[in-house]
Amino acid sequence: MANPEIESELDGIDKVAVMLYRLGLSLAALLLLCRGSRALTGLDLLSPSHWLTALAVASGLCAFCLHLYDKRIRFLLQGLGWGALLLAACGAPDALVLGAALATLSGLAFKEQFCFAIPGIRLLPVLLPLCWLLEALHLAWASALVALASGLLLGLLSLAKWRMPLHFDIGDRSRYQL
Known part of the structure; x- marks a missing residue:
């Protein structure tokens, strides 16, 4: 977690x-955009199984490289990824x-959202579970719209992260719980 x-x-x-x-965030954003556009346009850039595997890889990559002060939250997010x-x-x-x-x-x-003031990011913790729910309910159009919105917001986050100096992601090493 950063202290710029x-x-x-x-x-x-x-x-x-x-x-x-940052690469994992970018990949996840692109995959969500692909998922949303697939349902709306019918174009299959990736098969559903390849898409899901790639999304698992993107989230696992982010979890593997996560810098977060609180070890309990870090452990939880890494475990999920x-x-x-x-x-x-x-x-x-x-x-x-x-x-x-x-x-x-x-x-x-x-x-x-706590580390950096990036517009719209506060919606992602609501939109991503909603995307999961809509996928589970097989509501393809609604899921596609939520996936597109999530992909755009995650893409904004990713772009903002790539423009930041690398040390912003590390922050104050003395505050990490080991």
Whole structure:
């Protein structure tokens, strides 16, 4: 979690971790946009199973590279992200994989709203669970609209993150609970 006014010394692993976290956010945003456009246009850029696996990978990547002071919240979000990957690998029902991946992304969006003032991000912790619910209810049009809105907002977050210096994601190392 960041304190932009504090510039910690970054080593190579820190730089790679921050870039992978941002890459995971970008990938998740693109995947949500693909999901929404698929239902609205009928164009299948990815099969549903490939889409879901890629979303699990994106959320797992973000969870793997998460910088968060509170170890309990960090553990929960990492568990959800890695849980999505494990569920996908085990062939669990799609609803469970999607739920774990979207829960991870919701938690990350919730975290980011406290760290950075990015417009619209406060909606993501509501929109992503709503997307899961609409998918579970097989309401394709409604799910597509929510996925598009979520993808756009996550894309804005991702763009804002890429424009920030890398040390913003690390913050004050002395505040991390180990």
